[in-house]
Amino acid sequence: MVDTAYRFQSGFPKIGIRPTIDGRRKGVRESLEVQTMNMAQSVADLISEHLRYPNGERVECVIADSTIGGVAEAAACADKFARENVGVSITVTPCWCYGTETMDMNASIPNAVWGFNGTERPGAVYLAAVLSGYAQKGIPAFGIYGQEVQEASDTSIPEDVKGKLLSFANAGLVVAYMRGKSYLSMGSVSMGIAGSIVNDAFFQEYLGMRTEYIDMSEFVRRFEEQIYDVAEYEKALAWTKKNCLEGPDNNPASIQTTREQKDKDWETVVKMALIARDLMVGNPRLAELGFGEEAMGHNAIVSGFQGQRQWTDHFPNGDFMESILNSSFDWNGIRPPFLVSTENDSLNGVVMLFGYLLTNTAQIFADVRTYWSPESVKRVTGHELSGHAAGGILHLINSGSATLDGTGEQQRDGKPVLKPFWEITEKEAADCLSATSWRPAGVEYFRGGGYSSDFLTRGGMPMTMSRINLVKGIGPVLQIAEGYSVDLPADVHDTLDKRTDSTWPTTWFAPILTGEGAFTTVYDVMDNWGANHGSISYGHIGADLITLASMLRIPVNMHNVPEEKIFRPRVWGLFGTESKESADYRACSNFGPLYN
Numbered sequence: 001m002v003d004t005a006y007r008f009q010s011g012f013p014k015i016g017i018r019p020t021i022d023g024r025r026k027g028v029r030e031s032l033e034v035q036t037m038n039m040a041q042s043v044a045d046l047i048s049e050h051l052r053y054p055n056g057e058r059v060e061c062v063i064a065d066s067t068i069g070g071v072a073e074a075a076a077c078a079d080k081f082a083r084e085n086v087g088v089s090i091t092v093t094p095c096w097c098y099g100t101e102t103m104d105m106n107a108s109i110p111n112a113v114w115g116f117n118g119t120e121r122p123g124a125v126y127l128a129a130v131l132s133g134y135a136q137k138g139i140p141a142f143g144i145y146g147q148e149v150q151e152a153s154d155t156s157i158p159e160d161v162k163g164k165l166l167s168f169a170n171a172g173l174v175v176a177y178m179r180g181k182s183y184l185s186m187g188s189v190s191m192g193i194a195g196s197i198v199n200d201a202f203f204q205e206y207l208g209m210r211t212e213y214i215d216m217s218e219f220v221r222r223f224e225e226q227i228y229d230v231a232e233y234e235k236a237l238a239w240t241k242k243n244c245l246e247g248p249d250n251n252p253a254s255i256q257t258t259r260e261q262k263d264k265d266w267e268t269v270v271k272m273a274l275i276a277r278d279l280m281v282g283n284p285r286l287a288e289l290g291f292g293e294e295a296m297g298h299n300a301i302v303s304g305f306q307g308q309r310q311w312t313d314h315f316p317n318g319d320f321m322e323s324i325l326n327s328s329f330d331w332n333g334i335r336p337p338f339l340v341s342t343e344n345d346s347l348n349g350v351v352m353l354f355g356y357l358l359t360n361t362a363q364i365f366a367d368v369r370t371y372w373s374p375e376s377v378k379r380v381t382g383h384e385l386s387g388h389a390a391g392g393i394l395h396l397i398n399s400g401s402a403t404l405d406g407t408g409e410q411q412r413d414g415k416p417v418l419k420p421f422w423e424i425t426e427k428e429a430a431d432c433l434s435a436t437s438w439r440p441a442g443v444e445y446f447r448g449g450g451y452s453s454d455f456l457t458r459g460g461m462p463m464t465m466s467r468i469n470l471v472k473g474i475g476p477v478l479q480i481a482e483g484y485s486v487d488l489p490a491d492v493h494d495t496l497d498k499r500t501d502s503t504w505p506t507t508w509f510a511p512i513l514t515g516e517g518a519f520t521t522v523y524d525v526m527d528n529w530g531a532n533h534g535s536i537s538y539g540h541i542g543a544d545l546i547t548l549a550s551m552l553r554i555p556v557n558m559h560n561v562p563e564e565k566i567f568r569p570r571v572w573g574l575f576g577t578e579s580k581e582s583a584d585y586r587a588c589s590n591f592g593p594l595y596n
């Protein structure tokens, strides 16, 4: 595992836990002190045991110095949280407390309240009272209480409560971690793709992020003036030659580039990867080499590279740079991915960021290229789709930033998975690399050459595809499709793949159908997809995305997440309980973006 310290030097937000209590002394408060503090401690233990920061360390919790029985103690706790960089607030109580006097009034961070479901003391009554206060004051807060009544002496956290606490804390940390960071736009709008019109108001108001912009000529300046770590470049090039095997050139012989040009392209694409990374997060080595300004980077947690066409018409394309940065390993070993979106599609970059921060695993960026109905597959190949694929499949394929982790060569219990970097073994990283070949770019599209990663994602993995679209008059809208990667017989894959650009990585994706709305058929999923790209995460993370979207006030226009898994602020129910989709739209528009 490599040293990640310089990437994460600004530190991580903590979870603040507020034990609130009935302030009446001479009996009531004293009798509750221990139980209340124990609840706070058990929540802190739960969170630190289960949740990790992007560098693999356990999430840290801060508990108020005392239980909170009134406004003076609430203010003391707020001071402590501000000093300790608390970005997410959880109030816990087993008893009645004074709602508006004890609540956390910080509207710019996610808030939740866990009210103990006992009847000796009315924790759930406080929960209801304080949540009505939150609704009345316009601060959406999440309410948590267990299904089953607990004994007063029971210090355990019921399973249903654990689930909600962790979902809330996980999504809340994403909100907190994004705040103050940047999206780095490398280049401008790619081929008229609207998602690459980087919208600063969206980033600022909904995510609390900056947008930074550089011209792609900055790469040329850094090539020519050697503004990169030459020693690292040499190491990277040698590693690439050894581990990134060049595949066959698919171009007609008359337009194939020479061996000499191909070798030169390898040198350029490796330099591009170093430079893009340095632009995003900085590099202390550059300061030692006399480039103090460049050493600082742009504080970017996600970026996008325009590439097409001004760059790719002349220089090698960005595919190697994007794929290797988006992967969990490179010449420096196994390390957290750097998120880069192809074609500077910033809106797809944002869902890559959500998926990554929710799971700590790398993301597949892809074109949502083709809906293959069972009939079309049968007509073209004679094959009958079955299993998860029975209703048809989507061909996800793209030059550029699909992570090599997306090969599915990492394993857990013998099954293909994508893992957080700290769980990936050397062998698994090597297997992802051997499952990938690097195909000379199609020079009709990419006149400047370059190399595209070519692999086929293993089937059987639970995956979630998502996408943000901007709608004039509404703002951002999120769409989510949970499904599975699927295996096709090799000859069937070949026939379908060869009809398109077979030098690109493929994921065959079968969304889960619910029989309703956008999930009536696979065709409907494709037909309702809002743009040319999607980001694909390992696991069924739709519920986490929905929780996160509600914190940011981004409505969800389509999803196939089971109702019982959805967790949003309590006040969403006050916008109507019949059609939760339209209530979500009204709630988001009523409260407006988190940082407005």
Ligand SMILES: C[C@H](O)[C@@H](O)[C@@H](O)C(=O)CO
Residues within 6 Å of the ligand: 308, 343, 367, 398, 399, 445, 532
């Ligand atoms: C080579 C082509 O221009 C592709 O890059 C194009 O199909 C896209 O990926 C559009 O998103």
Ligand SMILES: [Mn+2]
Residues within 6 Å of the ligand: 342, 343, 366, 367, 398, 532, 533
């Ligand atoms: Mn694309």
